[in-house]
Amino acid sequence: MxxxxxxxxxxxxxxxxxxxxxxxxxxxxxxxxxxxxxxxxxxxxxxxxxxxxxxxxxxxYTLFHTEPVGLFHLQLCDNVSCMLCGSEDLLKHIEAALGIEKGETTADGLFTLSTVECLGACEMAPVMQVGDDYHGKLDAARVDVLLDSLRAIAPRAASVENTSSQQPGE
CATH class of the missing domain: 1.10.10.1590 (NADH-quinone oxidoreductase subunit E)
Incomplete structure (x- = not known):
């Protein structure tokens, strides 16, 4: 269709x-x-x-993108609850781990890093949304595990994304 x-x-x-x-x-x-x-x-x-x-x-709305984003769009909440639980330090850690700054995409196109005002999940602070999934109670170690797991599934995720965006007959 x-x-x-x-x-x-x-x-x-x-x-x-x-x-x-x-x-x-x-x-x-x-x-x-x-x-x-x-x-x-x-x-x-x-x-x-x-x-x-x-x-x-x-x-x-932050769920819509008017510019291209990486295969994995990392949206870190920077509202008060998340900030009080360490989201500012977490942002610095993610920037260093990926070699990009907020608002940028990695050279390989895998990750785009953004901050968002609120994800509505204060009980999980600090929280980050990746695609449709929320990841909460984050610290540097959990973020590193998450980034490694996303890198591991990147080839499969890219192939599913390319297949789903093709029109019949392509």
């Missing part, structure tokens, strides 16, 4: 097309890996909504 068809199916569940923007953006991002301007415009056109509405949501 094409992205357009998937968005139309998702949008049919909502009485107002504006309410379908977030599900449509998730579909588009899964298809393209991120949401560049032309994709945002296409989503707006498919839904028949104002382009600014799509742009506002895509740039407000």
């Amino acid at each position: 094409s992205m357009r068809e998937k968005i139309k199916v998702a949008a049919a569940r909502y009485p107002n097309q504006r309410s379908a923007i977030m599900p449509a953006l998730l579909i588009a991002q899964k298809e393209h890996g991120y949401l560049p301007g032309p994709v945002l415009e296409e989503v707006a056109d498919i839904l028949g909504v104002e382009r600014i509405w799509v742009y506002e949501l895509a740039t407000f």
